[in-house]
Every structure is written in structure tokens, then in C-alpha cells.
Amino acid sequence: MGAAIGERLMSLGHELAVWNRTADKTQALAAAGAQVTANPSQLAALSETIITILTDASAIDAAYRGKEGLLSGNVSGKLFIEMSTVRPETERALAADVRRKGAAMVECPVGGTVGPARDGKLFGFVGGEASDVARARPLLEQMCRRIEHVGPVGAGASMKLAINLPLLVFWQAFGEALALVRPLGLDAARLVDIFADTSGGPNVLKNRGPALTAALRGQDVGPITVDIDAMRKDLRTMIEEAKSFGADLPVTASALRCYDEASDGGMGRGDITAIPVRWMKR
Numbered sequence: 001m002g003a004a005i006g007e008r009l010m011s012l013g014h015e016l017a018v019w020n021r022t023a024d025k026t027q028a029l030a031a032a033g034a035q036v037t038a039n040p041s042q043l044a045a046l047s048e049t050i051i052t053i054l055t056d057a058s059a060i061d062a063a064y065r066g067k068e069g070l071l072s073g074n075v076s077g078k079l080f081i082e083m084s085t086v087r088p089e090t091e092r093a094l095a096a097d098v099r100r101k102g103a104a105m106v107e108c109p110v111g112g113t114v115g116p117a118r119d120g121k122l123f124g125f126v127g128g129e130a131s132d133v134a135r136a137r138p139l140l141e142q143m144c145r146r147i148e149h150v151g152p153v154g155a156g157a158s159m160k161l162a163i164n165l166p167l168l169v170f171w172q173a174f175g176e177a178l179a180l181v182r183p184l185g186l187d188a189a190r191l192v193d194i195f196a197d198t199s200g201g202p203n204v205l206k207n208r209g210p211a212l213t214a215a216l217r218g219q220d221v222g223p224i225t226v227d228i229d230a231m232r233k234d235l236r237t238m239i240e241e242a243k244s245f246g247a248d249l250p251v252t253a254s255a256l257r258c259y260d261e262a263s264d265g266g267m268g269r270g271d272i273t274a275i276p277v278r279w280m281k282r
Contacts, residue, residue: 001083002053003025003029004117005051005083005117007032008117008120009139009142009143010032010033015035016033017036017043017046017047018034018037019037019040021059023036039068039069040066040068040069041068041069041070041072045073048078049079049136049139050075050078050080051080051083051139052070052081052082052084053083053084054084055084055230056233057086057087057090060084060086060094064094075098075101075103076101076103077103078103078104079104079105079106079135080103080105080106081105081107081136082105082107083107083108083110084109085157085160085161085164085234085237086109086237087157088127088154088155088157088158088241091127091153091156091157092153092154095107095128095153105153106127106128106129108127108144108156109156109157111160111164113225113226114225120142120144122144123144123145124140124143124146124148125148125156125159125163126147126150126156127149127153127155127156127157127159128156129152130149133149161241164231165238166202167204168234168235168252168259169252170202170204171231171273171276172259172275172276173255174276175276175277175279175280177200178276178277178279178280179280179282182280182281188212188213188217189213192205192209192212208273210222211271211273212276215271215274215276215277216277221271224270225271226271226272227268227270227271227272228267228270228272228275229263229269231272232256232259232260232263232268235259236256238252258279259275262278
């Protein structure tokens with residue numbers, strides 16, 4: 001996602017400096033003209049606005065608070081846009097540290113995958129002070145087809161977890177639905193088309209229809225844009241967040257068990273479409 005967002009911004013004329021914990025992941029942007037920095041501190045020094053999209057809270061901690069992290073130098077007056085999918089408390093704690101350094105931060109976790117990121121068609125769930133959001137908006141509008149400022153820092157994280165929840169539960173539920181019609185022997189493309197044209201079919205069936213059809217046929221689904229382990233992390237984060245204020249997510253917990261079984265079976269780095277296929281065929 002980070003590389004795709006970078007491609008989008010460079011295509012609009014922005015000068016880009018990049019850093020990644022896995023150095024090889026900067027190669028495509030470097031080839032397109034981005035400056036690769038040695039560490040996050042150097043990136044922050046070179047940039048007016050710093051955009052981060054990281055795996056989890058520990059990655060955020062290392063990138064921002066490490067010895068050569070983003071906040072290790074003078075960042076006074078800079079703007080940080082944090083786009084990771086994490087718990088609200090992680091974003092609130094980070095925003096407080098950013099403010100103590102004299103900088104501003106908004107969060108903007110996004111809905112969408114690599115394709116929409118390259119096309120500037122993500123859906124941004126923004127949390128932050130109104131003045132900081134106004135400052136970030138011109139850049140956010142170049143990355144997102146729609147921006148919703150849903151409250152202070154932390155609100156965007158809550159919204160992103162809520163948006164992802166029914167989608168991730170759906171992939172497991174769809175596999176269970178396919179198990180019911182497996183004896184019919186219908187063609188995979190026909191099955192996907194039927195579901196996509198009913199009230200039981202969300203937009204993801206239209207967007208991911210070709211990949212899902214390929215997965216059902218046992219064919220290559222193409223580049224993996226959403227893997228199972230990343231979504232397991234999101235499911236666990238949802239459950240942890242709900243527990244923090246006394247809520248229970250029984251359906252989400254059941255879905256997580258199914259995702260865990262898939263990952264334990266060696267499918268963790270596989271495309272998310274493997275979840276329904278696995279259940280249909282088991």
C-alpha cells in the first residue's frame with residue numbers, strides 16, 4: 001500500500017523521500033525517482049509532510065520512537081499523516097508524542113487496496129483537530145476518493161476497524177455459503193456472478209470477482225494485495241478494542257479461529273480469497 005500511495009503522489013508531481021523496514025520494498029519508487037533515506041530520522045528531516053502506513057503498533061513504535069526514528073530529531077512545524085490500521089489508543093499516544101515535539105498529526109486509515117491506492121481512490125477515515133485536518137486535506141484529496149473526518153485522533157482507527165469487521169467476517173461466511181452449493185457443480189465464474197447480483201453479495205465480489213473466480217478454479221489469483229495474516233491481525237485488533245470497553249464480538253472471534261486455522265495450515269501469506277475456497281473444499 002505504501003509503495004502504491006507513493007506512486008500516486010509522484011505521478012502528481014510531488015518530490016518523495018522514502019524509507020522502509022525492508023529495504024527491497026523501496027526499489028520501485030527509487031527507480032521512479034524517489035530518494036531513499038538511510039533511516040526514518042533522515043526522512044523526517046527531508047520532508048514537510050511525513051506519511052506512514054505500518055503493520056502494527058510495534059512497527060509504529062520503532063519507526064517513530066526508535067533511536068533514529070521519525071521523532072528523534074527536530075520535527076517542529078511538520079505534519080504527520082498516520083495511515084496504519086491499529087487500535088485508537090495507539091494513535092492517541094502517538095499524536096501526543098508528536099505534539100510534544102512541536103509537530104501536528106492526523107490519522108487517516110484507509111479503505112481500499114493497491115489498485116485504488118495507485119488511482120487515488122481510497123476512502124479515508126480521518127481523525128484529528130479541525131485545523132490539522134484542513135492542513136492535510138489537499139494531500140488527502142489526492143490519495144482518496146472520499147474523506148470523512150469522523151472525530152479526534154483515534155476516531156479514524158475506530159471507524160477503520162468497524163469497516164473491516166463485516167468484510168473479514170464475510171470471507172469466511174462466503175466460504176460456508178459456497179459449501180452449501182458445492183454439490184451443484186456450477187462454474188466458479190457463474191457462482192461469483194450470481195452472488196454478486198444478490199443482496200448477499202457485497203461490493204468486494206465485484207471488485208475481487210476475477211481473483212475469486214481464479215481461486216475457486218485453483219488458478220493463480222495474481223498479485224496478492226491482501227494476505228490472510230494481515231487480516232488476522234485486524235481481527236485480533238477488533239476483539240482487543242471491543243474488550244477494552246466491555247463489548248463482545250462473538251462472530252468476529254469465530255471468524256478469527258477460522259483464519260488462524262488457515263494460517264496454521266501454511267496459508268498465512270496467501271491471498272484473502274483463499275479463506276472461502278478453503279472452507280468450501282474442506
